[in-house]
Amino acid sequence: MKMKRVILLLAIYAGLLQGLAAAQGDLHFCLRTEPKTFNPLKVQDDASVAVRYLTGGVLLRMNRQTQALEPELARSSKVSKDGKQITFKLRSGISFSDGTPFSAEDVAYTVQQMMDPALHSPTGDAFRSGPGKVETRIVSPTDISITFPAPVAGLDRQFDQVAILSAHSPKKEMAVLGPFMVADYKPGATLLLKRNPNYFKTDAQGRKLPYLDSITLDIQPNRDVELLRFKRDELDLINSLDSEYYDKLAATSPDIAHDAGPSLDSEQMWFNQVATAPLPPYKRAWFRSVAFRRSISQTINRDDMARLVFRGHAHPAIGPFSPANKFWFNAKLKPISYAPDAALRSLQADGFGFENGVLKDKEGNPVVFSIITNSGNKYRERMATMIQDDLQKIGIHVNVVTLDFPALIERMTQTFDYEAILLGLTNVGLDPNEEMNVWLSSSDNHQWNPKQKTPESAWEAEIDRLMRAQASSADPKKRKEAFDRVQEIVVEQAPFIFLVNKNALSAVSSKVQGASPVILAPQTYWNIERLSKKY
């Protein structure tokens, strides 16, 4: 009888220990939307990007902290001088999560899949620099060279997004090389990731990575619920916190709220310069006047905006790229100073008159225009209201209009029936090539005047030339020079009036060890394999 009791107690104790051990390594956080796919080559939405980051093995990885490229599955890489070819030396002895060995064949298979037009891979789009086929040459199981038909700017960096698929595994994309693998998925509820037992990395002490046993991702679109659950200790981290929520957390637990400084995201406004837009000719003339645009820019108090709207968790924007982009930001650009008096003088020199507190153009039309922004975004509504107040000081009357997003997009891209728009730009990549569709005058996303058959202004023609030059060059120095000039032209001509760069705010529970949030996504778990939990 006694013996039975001892066995029972031991069993309970062992069970408890096992439960504790299993619980020790589970990281819990939220995805804000359902992942649309587990195929890493088809990934487009944020949730799928997160899953790809956690499960996919890549040849090269950009270190989110240093922004430097580091070898992963590839021991080394070399890009040819013409920027068309990249050669990888792969690590040996690595297996996929299901045990299938990894070799150059898998890399070749992944590249061919990615470049297959039938797959419509968004990841592959970055590599489509010109017509023609991509050639892969397997020299040995650990050596492979990939040749593209035309130079690909920043070729090696693009491989940060390419998760390698297995050419032979029956599990297809579910066989992974990353630190975690998909173990269970309940659509609309949770996604469970378990540690990949075959993950190739070890720490300095030779311990196998990742430290965590599993990751539970709850699909939770509501930010308030996410924050409440985090406060109740049900979640371990939150990415991209609002400044208001950040302050609430920081007030009670300053050690868990993290402000990593200015992010890549910017908020900006622009005037409608479309030639066929349904605007009175005198208004089109204002919006096409660089003096007018620059004066508006000078009259906006960006410091107040950053301080009040974002509670100090934003920085006045300087130009198209945030200083957070260490390599591509043009450090020679000067911050745009708040100078309403100088702006008014500049407008008067341009033919505008200031009478009884009202600014009028040469023909006597009072300067009145509307700014539209998307309804429901209180930060943008506040920014627009502050701009309205700032511009009142130089006699400009602004009507703030909030529209639901589809109506705004229709006006912005179809009817061009608007005067000014205030919106934000979410940057996920560092390379200017990812913004070709914004800067080329022929592009659909050249918001202030899209789809131009030929550039309508000399400075837009110059931007087109510089963007194409940097895209076709493999020399980082030449590319940087070209894009620095693009940034200067954009600041001089002010087609976009850049307002603020929001800070990268996040929260990490004190139970999570090894976290050091950064500005680049994924802010809090960029070093996921080295995160652990204490109890």
Added chain:
Amino acid sequence: MWRNAACTALLLIVCLSLAANWVAPAGYAKQYREAADAPPSRAHWLGTDEIGRDRFARVLYGTRISLLLAPAAALLSTLLAALIGGLAGYLGGTWARVAMAVTDLFLSLPWLFLLITVRALMPLNVSPLISVLVTFTMLGLLGWTSAARVLCASAGSLRNADFVRQARASGIRGARLFWIHVVPNLKPVLNAQFWISIPVFILSEANLGILGLGVAEPMPSWGSLLRELEGLVSVGEQPWKFVPLLLLVVVVTSFQFVLSSEEEAAA
């Protein structure tokens, strides 16, 4: 007693909002940026909002807008309901069936999306005052349907009432019979419908404001003021931010008390 208390509360709130120019001379749009998000003080009795606007002034002006324009929209919708529902009930037969079919069609419209669509189609360069007038006019134009059904039924029951038959027998017909004999007898129902509509329109505007689709900035409304409560504001930490909500509850409840008295009178 409750009716008197409700009337007194409403009267006080209306008077205070009408006196906003004197009670809160700072105005609703001025931004005291150095004192943003400040707690209540002698200068700002209810503190300031995130961009430094005096919350007390905004509450008073927002109240004025809601309390002046919601009854106007209620009047518009009640008149429409009387015209469509009352006439349809009085005429009966095919007229009533057609009118009620149109009413059902209007009732089935998702009014929120309709308002959003109207907002999207509106010219962009309209002043905040025009935007607020358009918002409440739209509410009035869309809000007559439920009242029309009630009035159709009431007018239908009056059509064959003895006094109407007697009037008809005396040679009174058409519009004269409707305006002189039917409409005065619909008055209690009209009154009740009018009082019902006011809080409904106040809440509708608040809903639109919370979605950021109500009154244009910088003009305040209860909806835009309630948006401050987004983001898990704590009653314990910043109770003054709940004043617009409290006011909304007091006003809507007061209207309900006034309404129940009207219903009692109608009964």
